[in-house]
Amino acid sequence: MTRITATYDIETPSGLAHAAAVLAGEQSTGTFVRLASETDELRDRSGARVENITQTATAKTPSLPSRKTGDTYERGLVTVSWPMGNFGTSLPTLMSTLAGNLFELAELSAIRLVDVDLPEQFAHDHPGPQFxxxxxxxxxxxxxxxxxxxxxxxxxxxxxxxxxxxxxxxxxxxxxxxxxxxxxxxxxxxxxxxxxxxxxxxxxxxxxxxxxxxxxxxxxxxxxxxxxxxxxxxxxxxxxxxxxxxxxxxxxxxxxxxxxxxxxxxxxxxxxxxxxxxxxxxxxxxxxxxxxxxxxxxxxxxxxxxxxxxxxxxxxxxxxxxxxxxxxxxxxxxxxxxxxxxxxxxxxxxxxxxxxxxxxxxxxxxxxxxxxxxxxxxxxxxxxxxxxxxxxxxxxxxxxxxxxxxxxxxxxxxxxxxxxxxxx
CATH class of the missing domain: 3.20.20.110 (Ribulose bisphosphate carboxylase, large subunit, C-terminal domain)
Structure with missing residues (x-):
């Protein structure tokens, strides 16, 4: 299935792998607890997937105020993908997915959306510049x-x-x-x-x-x-x-x-x-x-x-x-x-x-x-x-x-x- 991929620059006191998983869950099928209705089949079909994690730095203090704290804050680039079945080529829903509640996650003491890779279908489904x-x-x-x-x-x-x-x-x-x-x-x-x-x-x-x-x-x-x-x-x-x-x-x-x-x-x-x-x-x-x-x-x-x-x-x-x-x-x-x-x-x-x-x-x-x-x-x-x-x-x-x-x-x-x- 065709997927949309986005890359984030994040910082976390919770470990990059855990923070990336929380981000992916929050922006797709997950919530703060596991739901009985969140079956393996549903998650495989509609869940966001962490594609890559690259650590770039560590710090002793958070870049932004954060409720969750730690002794060390890891910084890195995290790439996440979503199936197009979640939103089709809707730009407003895409925006809610790429740049929605993830900015408020307590696991993140910094987060910046730095890139998005859009499938060809977006270029076909939207009018683009008229002139x-x-x-x-x-x-x-x-x-x-x-x-x-x-x-x-x-x-x-x-x-x-x-x-x-x-x-x-x-x-x-x-x-x-x-x-x-x-x-x-x-x-x-x-x-x-x-x-x-x-x-x-x-x-x-x-x-x-x-x-x-x-x-x-x-x-x-x-x-x-x-x-x-x-x-x-x-x-x-x-x-x-x-x-x-x-x-x-x-x-x-x-x-x-x-x-x-x-x-x-x-x-x-x-x-x-x-x-x-x-x-x-x-x-x-x-x-x-x-x-x-x-x-x-x-x-x-x-x-x-x-x-x-x-x-x-x-x-x-x-x-x-x-x-x-x-x-x-x-x-x-x-x-x-x-x-x-x-x-x-x-x-x-x-x-x-x-x-x-x-x-x-x-x-x-x-x-x-x-x-x-x-x-x-x-x-x-x-x-x-x-x-x-x-x-x-x-x-x-x-x-x-x-x-x-x-x-x-x-x-x-x-x-x-x-x-x-x-x-x-």
């Missing part, structure tokens, strides 16, 4: 190269008309992509439909005059029925990109959007640090990005190199590359998506961001890297576009930049960050 990279470029009229983008800032506080004024400045400057901040959705001070209509008047007018279609990722995050109404409103005005905060709406909400959307789905991972920041509890991005892609995201945020947050460059690099890998190594549709770099990005991160992917199929969002250019927003956009061309040609920025060019002024303005990519 992906090629669809994104098609919506823009065949755009070449990475998408140079930015975020509406201030994040919150603009009226619809003020938002549209900033968008006018950005589209005039030659931007490819604009997104709402995750904090701006449908508040009374900036209602969704009023903001959408005001911004799309600017974008549609710009497209008619210049032939360039700028993508606007409008934040539709809300209750499911309201998100559907937001999609209808987008369709009426020709908006082609819906931003969804994937942690806020959950897998079911994301799939509901995918089932109704005629637009790209731009996945924002707001709140991700809650799941990822601690090495002792949480879920790796490599696991969740597979589920979000299966549910339908076309674009997915991966943080940025030399970012303003806590993730290292290696973590960001693995995240960006994972979004372009097939969902299942066993076959089926690849369901690849477009990684979105953001967070403190300037001209300096474009080349390494491209190098670690080996292609131009990404969105590169910069706020201050555009808005703070000494010669204005247009030169900020042009400096990033020049940096992308230098990266494509494999020419160092300092050699590619001509005197007094937007790129040269950006080089002189923005400090070169220290980027460390030990894994690539």
């Amino acid at each position: 992906g990279v090629e669809g994104t470029r098609a919506f823009m009229g065949g755009h070449k190269g990475p998408l140079i983008g930015t975020i509406i800032k201030p994040s919150i506080g603009f009226t619809p008309d003020e938002t549209a004024d900033l968008v006018k400045t950005l589209v005039t400057a030659g931007i490819d992509f604009i997104k709402d901040d995750e904090l701006q959705a449908n508040g009374p001070d900036c209602p969704f439909e009023d903001r959408l209509n005001a911004v799309m008047r600017v974008i549609n007018d710009h497209a008619e005059r210049t032939g360039k279609r700028v993508l606007y990722a409008v934040n539709i995050t809300d209750e499911i029925d309201q998100m559907w109404r937001n999609l209808d409103a987008m369709d009426r005005v020709g908006a082609t990109c819906a931003m969804v905060c994937v942690n806020s709406v959950g897998l079911t909400g994301l799939r509901a959007v995918r089932s109704r959307s005629k637009a790209l789905i731009h996945g924002h991972r707001a709140g991700w640090g809650l799941f990822s920041r601690s090495p002792d509890i949480g879920v790796d991005f490599g696991v969740m990005q597979k589920l979000w892609r299966l549910a339908g995201v076309d674009h997915l945020h991966v943080n940025g190199l030399a970012n303003k947050f806590t993730e290292s460059d290696d973590v960001v690099a693995r995240a960006a590359r994972s979004v372009q890998q097939p969902i299942s190594k066993h076959g089926g549709p690849a369901h690849t998506a477009m990684p979105v770099y953001s967070s403190g990005q300037t001209i300096w991160q474009v080349d390494p961001a491209r190098q670690l992917l080996g292609n131009d199929d990404f969105i590169y969002c910069a706020g201050g890297g555009i808005m703070s250019h000494p010669s204005g927003v247009a030169d900020g956009v042009n400096s990033l576009r020049a940096a992308a061309e230098a990266a494509r040609l494999d020419i160092p920025l300092e050699e590619f930049a001509t005197p007094n060019s937007p790129l040269r002024k950006a080089i002189e303005t923005f400090k070169k960050p220290n980027i460390t990519l030990s894994d690539f």
Whole structure:
């Protein structure tokens, strides 16, 4: 029978073998005592199975508070598998199995879900991205190269008309992509439909005059029925990109959007640090990005190199590359998506961001890297576009930049960050 396999980094005062058995039982047929109805046949058919245990460390103190204590805490990687008969290819039930009550087990003083291996059937049974990279470029009229983008800032506080004024400045400057901040959705001070209509008047007018279609990722995050109404409103005005905060709406909400959307789905991972920041509890991005892609995201945020947050460059690099890998190594549709770099990005991160992917199929969002250019927003956009061309040609920025060019002024303005990519 086909099985799903997951790997956990755990720590325990109870011994790795015992803790792994408790984990497997809790997440399948077992409970705190043996039940008469838990027959050998039932357990063989539906029970989780410990496939491998590799000890990696020991400690004298627990990494997390735990009711059960001991003199020594063993740390190791534990691989567990489940029969697909327990949940089929249901993403919500899969999530309850992979990342459910096991995080609360007293036998575990640390637990982090670090990998999942999905059978091919998942890739067949879920829609995945509706448009992906090629669809994104098609919506823009065949755009070449990475998408140079930015975020509406201030994040919150603009009226619809003020938002549209900033968008006018950005589209005039030659931007490819604009997104709402995750904090701006449908508040009374900036209602969704009023903001959408005001911004799309600017974008549609710009497209008619210049032939360039700028993508606007409008934040539709809300209750499911309201998100559907937001999609209808987008369709009426020709908006082609819906931003969804994937942690806020959950897998079911994301799939509901995918089932109704005629637009790209731009996945924002707001709140991700809650799941990822601690090495002792949480879920790796490599696991969740597979589920979000299966549910339908076309674009997915991966943080940025030399970012303003806590993730290292290696973590960001693995995240960006994972979004372009097939969902299942066993076959089926690849369901690849477009990684979105953001967070403190300037001209300096474009080349390494491209190098670690080996292609131009990404969105590169910069706020201050555009808005703070000494010669204005247009030169900020042009400096990033020049940096992308230098990266494509494999020419160092300092050699590619001509005197007094937007790129040269950006080089002189923005400090070169220290980027460390030990894994690539």
